[in-house]
Each structure stands twice: as structure tokens, then as C-alpha cells.
Amino acid sequence: MSIKKDFEIQTVPSMIESLFDDIEHGILSPLLHLKEFDSHWMLEFDLPLVNKKDIKITFDGNVLNIEAKLQKKYSEEKHGKTMTFQYFKKSISIPGEIDNEKITAKFQKGRLVIKILKKIIGKSIKIS
Amino acid sequence: MGIYVFLLTVNHLKSRDVKRAKSDIQENTLLLGFPSNGLVGIFSISYLIHHLNMKQIGEIKVDNLPPTLFVEDGEILAPIRVYSKKDIFVIISDIPFNQNLAEEFALEVYKFCKKNTIKKILIISGMETANQQEKSPKIYGLITHSILDNLLYSNEIPKFLNGSIFGTDASIISIFRKTKIPTLMLYAECHPFFPDPEASIGAIATLAKILKVSVNTTDIQNKIDKLRIQYRSLMEDTIRAAQQKEKPVKAPQIYR
Numbered sequence: 001m002s003i004k005k006d007f008e009i010q011t012v013p014s015m016i017e018s019l020f021d022d023i024e025h026g027i028l029s030p031l032l033h034l035k036e037f038d039s040h041w042m043l044e045f046d047l048p049l050v051n052k053k054d055i056k057i058t059f060d061g062n063v064l065n066i067e068a069k070l071q072k073k074y075s076e077e078k079h080g081k082t083m084t085f086q087y088f089k090k091s092i093s094i095p096g097e098i099d100n101e102k103i104t105a106k107f108q109k110g111r112l113v114i115k116i117l118k119k120i121i122g123k124s125i126k127i128s
Numbered sequence: 129m130g131i132y133v134f135l136l137t138v139n140h141l142k143s144r145d146v147k148r149a150k151s152d153i154q155e156n157t158l159l160l161g162f163p164s165n166g167l168v169g170i171f172s173i174s175y176l177i178h179h180l181n182m183k184q185i186g187e188i189k190v191d192n193l194p195p196t197l198f199v200e201d202g203e204i205l206a207p208i209r210v211y212s213k214k215d216i217f218v219i220i221s222d223i224p225f226n227q228n229l230a231e232e233f234a235l236e237v238y239k240f241c242k243k244n245t246i247k248k249i250l251i252i253s254g255m256e257t258a259n260q261q262e263k264s265p266k267i268y269g270l271i272t273h274s275i276l277d278n279l280l281y282s283n284e285i286p287k288f289l290n291g292s293i294f295g296t297d298a299s300i301i302s303i304f305r306k307t308k309i310p311t312l313m314l315y316a317e318c319h320p321f322f323p324d325p326e327a328s329i330g331a332i333a334t335l336a337k338i339l340k341v342s343v344n345t346t347d348i349q350n351k352i353d354k355l356r357i358q359y360r361s362l363m364e365d366t367i368r369a370a371q372q373k374e375k376p377v378k379a380p381q382i383y384r
Contacts, residue, residue, distance in 0.1 A: 029360075030360075031321065044321075046356060049354075049357065074357055076357075111319070
């Protein structure tokens with residue numbers, strides 16, 4: 001009788017580890033996607049294994065910081081070692097003038113969507 | 129990212145070590161998966177390989193890919209592998225293709241198809257959805273030859289009617305639509321920039337229906353969150369490869 005192993009995707013690992021997980025402090029770097037619209041920025045973070053109540057979002061100048069605690073520890077084997085993570089953390093600088101008072105956030109299906117309004121600067125020019 | 133396409137051109141690929149598998153059934157079918165939107169193809173195809181207990185029968189070499197091998201439990205794995213079980217063949221690539229490689233990869237797959245008398249190809253990929261909060265992502269089908277119309281109809285797969293396709297998907301479809309091997313692209317609605325194993329569940333169910341096999345998706349459902357974390361780097365590599373542009377070829381001095 002053969003024992004069927006649990007489903008594990010058998011893939012060659014990424015050649016470039018660009019996410020900069022902080023192994024020492026058990027911090028994962030989340031994937032994010034920033035999209036620019038005429039009037040606002042839309043910033044999306046992928047935060048699986050996270051509850052809404054465990055997400056902290058702060059805005060300092062133009063830098064947005066997020067910290068999210070995982071519901072349970074996440075472990076993975078890398079280079080023969082087991083590494084355990086407990087948090088997602090990321091800081092990102094938003095370009096241009098931002099209206100700090102008009103930032104909204106929504107969390108659904110483990111994805112955090114933050115809408116940041118741009119500050120409209122300048123005066124209108126009349127067309128003669 | 130749309131359905132995504134980075135119009136790629138590919139040069140030389142070499143297939144090797146692909147054994148010609150014997151089949152007792154007439155209709156050899158090839159499933160093809162590679163990193164693209166939401167990694168839907170990778171999740172779906174890997175899951176089928178595991179659940180159908182398919183055996184690796186060979187690998188495909190692409191000359192311009194950096195030499196890469198992976199060792200798991202003492203077994204050496206190449207990034208582009210070929211699996212089979214009865215009349216079902218699978219080619220899976222763990223490496224995303226840039227503009228120089230996608231077409232080349234498709235040509236190599238085509239060579240494999242001719243050698244193994246493949247009668248139809250099923251490609252699984254992801255498409256960006258307008259409403260990412262919908263409960264169950266939909267699956268759409270795009271066919272290269274009208275002979276597959278009936279396959280869509282009998283499996284109740286809505287036809288992909290309008291939209292744009294760029295990049296890897298476009299390169300691969302462009303190759304197969306010129307051949308005599310009909311190809312069905314199964315597009316699962318997904319998040320294009322994040323690994324989306326949830327979107328692949330519908331694709332797995334649709335594939336199972338087409339192939340007339342039974343596949344329980346409980347395993348992948350239980351691992352959705354873990355896979356989303358585990359596959360962040362491959363998702364990043366995929367987006368990076370998609371954005372890579374071919375270096376402009378400098379014209380010789382005489383033509384300047």
C-alpha cells in the first residue's frame with residue numbers, strides 16, 4: 001500500500017529572493033500593488049492568514065506603514081532550516097502630495113485595499 | 129494587467145529527454161501550465177499532477193533560460209517538466225517567461241505535441257476580474273479551432289468573447305492557432321498580481337470535467353492561505369518577467 005503524501009506543489013524555488021523577509025524577527029514582507037488614478041492612489045496588500053482586528057495602519061508624512069499579526073504562526077523550510085513567521089510588515093512611500101485626512105481602508109478575503117486621495121494643488125486657468 | 133500579455137518573442141528551445149509515451153487511447157491531450165496571472169496555471173496543473181498521481185517522463189530545455197535545477201528528496205528536478213498518465217500529458221514550467229522565451233517555449237511544446245500525437249491542448253491561465261470580491265471566480269474558454277466548440281458547450285464553459293491578450297499567453301496562442309492542434313485556453317478570473325489559489329479551484333474542477341476524472345479539491349482549499357504566502361516570490365518573478373523588455377539590437381555601424 002502506498003501512502004499518498006499531502007499536496008505540496010513541486011516547483012523550483014524562486015531564483016531571486018526579493019521579498020526581504022526578516023527571518024530573525026519572524027516578519028514576512030507582503031506583496032503589494034500600487035496603482036495611480038487621476039484623483040487618488042490605490043494601494044493593495046495581500047495579507048493571508050490575517051484578521052482585520054490585527055492590522056495596524058499608520059501614515060507618517062508620505063510613508064504608509066502596515067503591520068499585521070498572523071492568526072497562527074507560519075513556518076516554511078528554506079535551505080534545510082525551518083523558519084517561523086508571526087507578522088507581516090511593510091512601509092511604502094507614496095509619491096506626491098497626499099490628503100492625509102482622506103484615507104480609507106477596506107479588508108476583504110485577506111486583501112487590504114487603501115485609497116489615498118491626492119491633494120489638488122494649484123489654481124484653475126481660464127481659457128480666453 | 130488585463131488578461132496580460134507581454135508580447136514576447138522567443139528564440140531557440142531544445143527539447144530533450146522527452147520519451148515518447150505509449151498510449152492505448154486515441155485522444156492524447158496535453159495540459160500546459162506556466163506562471164502567469166495569479167499563478168492559476170501553476171496551482172491547477174500541480175494539483176492535477178499530484179491528485180492523478182502522474183509520473184514524470186521527461187523535461188524540456190530552453191536554451192536561453194539560466195541553467196537551474198532543484199533537488200527535492202534527492203531527486204533532481206528541471207524547471208520545465210513533462211508528466212503523463214494514460215492519454216493525459218502535462219507540461220509545467222516553474223519559470224516565468226520573458227519576451228525572449230515564450231514563443232520559443234511554445235515552439236518546443238509544439239514539437240513535443242507532434243512527437244506524441246497530441247490531439248488537443250488545454251492551457252490554464254488567469255484573467256483579471258473587474259470584481260475581485262465575487263464569491264466564485266468564473267472560468268472562460270477561448271479556442272483556437274472551431275472543432276473545440278463542442279467541448280465548451282458540453283462542459284458548460286462560457287466563451288471568452290471580447291478582450292485583449294498580451295505577453296506570454298498571446299505568444300503561445302499565436303503559435304498554436306497556426307498549427308493543426310486545437311487549443312483551449314481556460315481563463316480563471318483572478319487577482320493578477322497576487323497568488324490566487326482560490327481562483328484555480330474552479331479551473332481544476334473544469335479540467336476534471338473535461339478530462340472525465342474525479343478530483344477532490346479539499347486539499348487545495350485547506351491550503352489557500354499558505355500557498356498565498358509561499359508563492360510570493362514566484363509571483364514577483366512572474367510580474368518582473370512580464371515587464372522585461374527585449375534589449376534593442378544595435379544596428380551595425382554601416383546602417384546608422
